[in-house]
Amino acid sequence: MAVAGEYADGQSSRVVPATLSVTGSGIVIQTEAGTKTYPADAVTISSRLGKTPRYLTFPDGAQFETPDNDGIDELLAAQVGRSGLLHTLESHLPLVLIAAIVTVLSLAWVVTVGIPRGADYIAHNVSQEVVDKLGANSLQLLDRTVFEPSELPTDRQAEIRAFLQPIIDRHSNVSLHFRAGLPNAYALPDASIVLTDGLFDVLKSPDEIKAIVYHEIGHVEHRHLLRRSLQGSAIAVLLVLVTGDLSNFDLLVGLPALLVDLSYSREFELEADRYALDALAEAGMDVTDFRTALVKLTGWYDVDEVDDSYLLHYLSTHPHTEERLGQVLDDTQD
Amino acid sequence: MTETSAFKDEQTRIIPLEFRGDGFEFFKIWIVNILLTILTLGIYSAWAKVRTNRYFYSNLYLDDLSFRYLASPIAILVGRIIAIVFLVTYIVSVELLPGPGLAVALILTLVMPYLIVRSIAFNHRMSAYRNIQFRFHGTYGEAVMVLLVWPLLGMLTLGILYPLALLRVNQFIVNNSAYGTSRLTFNATYRQYAILVFSFIGANGLGLLVGWSVPLAVVEQAILSVVIFGLIFVWFTANATNLYYNSTSLGDNHFDADLETVGLLKVYTVNMVLIIVTLGLYLPAAKVRLARYKAGHIRFVAVASIDDFVAAEQEQVSALAEEMGEAFDFDIGTL
Numbered sequence: 272m273a274v275a276g277e278y279a280d281g282q283s284s285r286v287v288p289a290t291l292s293v294t295g296s297g298i299v300i301q302t303e304a305g306t307k308t309y310p311a312d313a314v315t316i317s318s319r320l321g322k323t324p325r326y327l328t329f330p331d332g333a334q335f336e337t338p339d340n341d342g343i344d345e346l347l348a349a350q351v352g353r354s355g356l357l358h359t360l361e362s363h364l365p366l367v368l369i370a371a372i373v374t375v376l377s378l379a380w381v382v383t384v385g386i387p388r389g390a391d392y393i394a395h396n397v398s399q400e401v402v403d404k405l406g407a408n409s410l411q412l413l414d415r416t417v418f419e420p421s422e423l424p425t426d427r428q429a430e431i432r433a434f435l436q437p438i439i440d441r442h443s444n445v446s447l448h449f450r451a452g453l454p455n456a457y458a459l460p461d462a463s464i465v466l467t468d469g470l471f472d473v474l475k476s477p478d479e480i481k482a483i484v485y486h487e488i489g490h491v492e493h494r495h496l497l498r499r500s501l502q503g504s505a506i507a508v509l510l511v512l513v514t515g516d517l518s519n520f521d522l523l524v525g526l527p528a529l530l531v532d533l534s535y536s537r538e539f540e541l542e543a544d545r546y547a548l549d550a551l552a553e554a555g556m557d558v559t560d561f562r563t564a565l566v567k568l569t570g571w572y573d574v575d576e577v578d579d580s581y582l583l584h585y586l587s588t589h590p591h592t593e594e595r596l597g598q599v600l601d602d603t604q605d
Numbered sequence: 606m607t608e609t610s611a612f613k614d615e616q617t618r619i620i621p622l623e624f625r626g627d628g629f630e631f632f633k634i635w636i637v638n639i640l641l642t643i644l645t646l647g648i649y650s651a652w653a654k655v656r657t658n659r660y661f662y663s664n665l666y667l668d669d670l671s672f673r674y675l676a677s678p679i680a681i682l683v684g685r686i687i688a689i690v691f692l693v694t695y696i697v698s699v700e701l702l703p704g705p706g707l708a709v710a711l712i713l714t715l716v717m718p719y720l721i722v723r724s725i726a727f728n729h730r731m732s733a734y735r736n737i738q739f740r741f742h743g744t745y746g747e748a749v750m751v752l753l754v755w756p757l758l759g760m761l762t763l764g765i766l767y768p769l770a771l772l773r774v775n776q777f778i779v780n781n782s783a784y785g786t787s788r789l790t791f792n793a794t795y796r797q798y799a800i801l802v803f804s805f806i807g808a809n810g811l812g813l814l815v816g817w818s819v820p821l822a823v824v825e826q827a828i829l830s831v832v833i834f835g836l837i838f839v840w841f842t843a844n845a846t847n848l849y850y851n852s853t854s855l856g857d858n859h860f861d862a863d864l865e866t867v868g869l870l871k872v873y874t875v876n877m878v879l880i881i882v883t884l885g886l887y888l889p890a891a892k893v894r895l896a897r898y899k900a901g902h903i904r905f906v907a908v909a910s911i912d913d914f915v916a917a918e919q920e921q922v923s924a925l926a927e928e929m930g931e932a933f934d935f936d937i938g939t940l
Contacts, residue, residue: 277670284785284914286670286735320656321630323663324671332916334736336671357656360637367633370640371886377643511650527885586721 274346276337277326278302291327291335293346298327300335307333316343316350319358381509382531387538389390390501397443402497406460410448413459421449423468431466434477435484437516439464445491447484454571458490460497472570474564482547482561489546495539500536503528532567536588544595565592618907620863624900626664628890634660651682661896662732665854667905674739676731676909679739729782740917742788743781751777764806768798779853785914793852801844808837839873840866850903864902872898 278289278300289302300307315328325343327335329571337343344351362368421428428449439447444462452470464487466480476478490496506528544561551558569592589595638653655678657689662674695709722743729739751774759767772795779791812833819829843864850862 281736282916284735284737285912317659320659320663321634322625322627323660326673329633332736336736357637361634364633369635371636374636374640374643378639381643 272342272344272346273301274337274339279336280333281332281334289335291337291346298347300333311347311350314347316347316354317343318354319351320362321358350579372522378509380515386502386505387498387535390498390505393501394498394532397494397497402494403444403461405497406462409460410463410465413465414450418465419451422451422502423449423470423471427471431471431477431480432459435471436556438484438488442488442491443489448487454568456487458487458496462491464473464488476560478556479564479567480553481556482564485547486543486561487551488550489543490539492546493539493542495543499532499535499539503532506531532586537590540589541595541598544598548598562596565595620668620905620907622903622905623666624664624897624898625666625894626660626892626896628893630661631889631893632886648682651685654678654681661892663902665896667734670735670909673733674731675733676727690743694793714753715749717744718752721752722748722796725778734784735911735914737914737916740783740785741781742783743777747777747781759762764802768802769795771802772798775852777850777940779849783917785916786858787914791852792854793848797848797852801848804839805837808840809834812837835873836866836870839870843869846899858911859906861904861906862902864899868898868902 273290273292275288275290277286281288287302287304289300291309292299292301294308295310297311298309307574309329314328317326317328319325319340322338322340324336324338325340327337329335329342344355359369423431431449432447435447439445442462446463448463450463450465450467452469453466454473455467456470457465459465464484466484470480470483474483510528548558549563551561619888634656638656640650640726641649642653655674655676656862658674658676662672665672694918708884721744722741725743726741729741732739749797751770755766759765759770766917772793775793776791779789782789813831816826819826845867846864847862850860872895876887876894879887
């Protein structure tokens, strides 16, 4: 039995038709120009891969290329050995189906449970010192780039500070800052909580403002910023592993990463809401203050522009207000 | 038979590139790659990379003979492990030490051209056709010029020199590439790149203007921009790829490409829709479809015999630089 293919000596790009057979003295390559015999154990055979051709490389640098995969497997069974194991796995439909299901399920588990839990574990076992170092200067950086000084009168600032300070003081690392801007509140990596001037146009009652501050403290206490960057890195690594290489890191691969990151962000918002509700209850305050604060804030943005379509939900960093209010409602019924 | 007589008998031959891969076949390889990568906590990813590259190289045929990817998974794995160590060191030093982070970034900028040169050299050496390996002879100095200096000049001149920067980087890559001992040559002109780049910039400006002037809701606005800029991107990709191949010669032989905006747009659109509908499972088949389209629109015009290229002598190129380049996300598109 012989296998037909092409023989190239590796010195020039010249390729000649050849046949390969196995005799007592070794592997015999026969071309128009003559025959060449190689010891049977000196050949390197590429592992089988789909319908791609098989390459046999000899010690003198010559190569025999053939599309006849079955012929090579049969003729050189001893040399091929178990290198065909992967091909077996890759070409059996039931095995591939099982692989597909296991892959999808394990990926789903990794994304929804594994990564968040791992990040949570790491974030809460990192010492406060490291967390401080990671977030150092984040307020200064934002002051230099996007934030503008608050235009709130100093007496109004003092008035707000007066009723928020007792809450802030209970968390040693947290600090409070006022800046200009549309109604919003931020928790920064250095545990600075930033309230914008716009916030006080929308929320007048101290209890509502306190509720929002509790929500931001929730982000700090749960180390959400650290967890989000850990989870983002993990997703990036996972995508590289799944798609094989970074060079194919195009929009189609980046989009799922973005959607997953945003869904993590929404989970953190709900967790911070949860924290705020518990803190309000503990302080003996009315949890509905949080509800009215949320409604007022969303109301303010709704008037302006926000297109609350179903599709946009997956592209937003915050959950739907109804979803967040659901949690509040559950709480009021307790 | 003497080589001279064989040469005289040869007529100019137009040899089409041909991609024989199959979407479902590659899907099966891809899914097994992912499964084993997960089960081995990432170690198999080196084998996965080699099998993927082998699949795309070996299904690419010219004159009924396949290309071959030669890298060994172990070399890739070792490179990957070292690259990850460097990457972690880099991230930690940048995150924890704000001052030295800047120094690290500067050093990295200067190391980047070296990594890119070694990475191209490794990939060329690991590519073979007719049992002759490719080679890359680019130097660090040239790389610094085309990767750092020219793009900077392009920016400083507000884009006027940008086509020249693009031309220089492609000249750097092609003119330093060799098939065995035979150098490839790149003969595009500044004019050709200027037309390409300035049309691209102009089209984007026009697209922006159209996008702004049509009053639409957020979602419709987003869809409109995707359509406009997607179209411009596909047009640019098709034309840049054509210019690249049409300007590349190997001795008296040359390449000839005729990718079309409409055809490429169809490939991208079908791929994107199917990837979304199948939640990503169509990704491998999409890669195969794109490879088949590109190969189907590139030809090799052989004036002389293609039997006479001579192998270069052996030299060692480690996978380390390539994997370092990959880990730090340095990738220069040759288009």
